[in-house]
Amino acid sequence: MDPHIRVRPEVRRVADDIGTMEIRGAAKIADAAASALRTQAVESEAETPETFRAELRAAARALHDTRPTAVSLPNALRYVLHGMEGATVEDLRSNTVAAADRFCDRLERSQTDLGAVGANRLKDGDRIMTHCHSTAVLACVEAAVEQGKELTAIVKETRPRNQGHITAERLHELGVPVTLIVDSAARRYLNDVDHVMVGADSIAADGSVINKIGTSGLAVNARDRGTPVVVAAQTFKLHPGTLTGQSVDIEMRDESEIISPEEKAAIGDPTVVNPAFDVTPPRYIDAIVTERGQFPPESIVMLMRELFGEQTTEPWLESGQ
Numbered sequence: 001m002d003p004h005i006r007v008r009p010e011v012r013r014v015a016d017d018i019g020t021m022e023i024r025g026a027a028k029i030a031d032a033a034a035s036a037l038r039t040q041a042v043e044s045e046a047e048t049p050e051t052f053r054a055e056l057r058a059a060a061r062a063l064h065d066t067r068p069t070a071v072s073l074p075n076a077l078r079y080v081l082h083g084m085e086g087a088t089v090e091d092l093r094s095n096t097v098a099a100a101d102r103f104c105d106r107l108e109r110s111q112t113d114l115g116a117v118g119a120n121r122l123k124d125g126d127r128i129m130t131h132c133h134s135t136a137v138l139a140c141v142e143a144a145v146e147q148g149k150e151l152t153a154i155v156k157e158t159r160p161r162n163q164g165h166i167t168a169e170r171l172h173e174l175g176v177p178v179t180l181i182v183d184s185a186a187r188r189y190l191n192d193v194d195h196v197m198v199g200a201d202s203i204a205a206d207g208s209v210i211n212k213i214g215t216s217g218l219a220v221n222a223r224d225r226g227t228p229v230v231v232a233a234q235t236f237k238l239h240p241g242t243l244t245g246q247s248v249d250i251e252m253r254d255e256s257e258i259i260s261p262e263e264k265a266a267i268g269d270p271t272v273v274n275p276a277f278d279v280t281p282p283r284y285i286d287a288i289v290t291e292r293g294q295f296p297p298e299s300i301v302m303l304m305r306e307l308f309g310e311q312t313t314e315p316w317l318e319s320g321q
């Protein structure tokens with residue numbers, strides 16, 4: 001790589017934190033990535049527009065290559081890099097900073113707007129079941145609580161990283177009584193809940209939802225029990241590549257999240273696999289709640305065409321870089 005192209009240490013730190021899941025959750029990852037590009041733009045010592053652009057693309061690539069499934073990450077990078085316009089370094093810098101600020105601002109507003117839509121589905125006295133930790137789901141609950149609705153929640157612990165514990169803590173802070181269950185107890189309690197509410201890491205053009213491993217089994221069981229499944233996700237979870245036939249990569253994480261080397265050796269050294277996400281087909285989903293309103297999953301492709309048009313290029317892969 002050209003020695004003049006310097007990715008700032010803060011960008012590397014954010015990339016590491018996303019890779020190790022210190023920063024996690026699709027919306028938080030998008031926010032952190034856009035903010036890291038902002039830092040790169042502010043701190044860049046590039047002397048030419050070409051070097052500035054190359055640095056921003058290198059920073060975007062470092063951030064992009066951390067986790068493969070949540071499309072919020074490439075969508076955030078794409079948004080900021082499309083704003084990187086100008087003929088001088090100073091113009092490029094200020095336009096990139098403005099684009100990053102716009103993105104983060106939209107992210108925050110979209111979460112609030114989505115929460116207001118999702119809250120309309122929730123009635124006073126309802127009980128929800130959640131899987132993993134989704135800020136979008138919590139935005140719906142928070143808006144409903146602010147409207148004076150009393151809710152209760154059954155929270156799946158969400159092995160292997162137990163992110164359900166974060167959800168339990170946040171719901172407790174919102175004053176929502178929580179019952180924590182192991183993942184395999186979900187079916188037993190589905191008759192007792194009014195809605196299953198989950199987030200999304202990516203949504204494909206056919207309305208499939210890619211979310212934390214275990215979501216698809218939960219949705220199939222919920223359909224069997226007649227419990228509606230609601231996916232809360234801002235539109236930057238829509239995966240533009242799926243419009244042109246790409247599939248979504250499912251991240252495989254380290255086996256150490258499941259078992260220690262000693263435990264593994266003690267049980268005969270089995271092969272261990274640790275997929276972080278699964279795909280829930282649209283027929284198991286009742287509604288996708290976004291900041292633009294609520295959609296049946298099969299109609300999400302119309303929204304995608306409106307938002308993305310035909311463009312699906314990755315700006316950090318532009319020729320010459």
Ligand SMILES: O=P(O)(O)OC[C@H]1O[C@H](OP(=O)(O)O)[C@H](O)[C@@H]1O
Nearest residue numbers: 024025026027134135136199200212
């Ligand atoms: O954007 P919000 O709704 O916060 O989160 C969406 C999804 O991101 C998380 O992925 P991970 O924990 O980063 O693997 C979970 O799968 C969660 O449902």
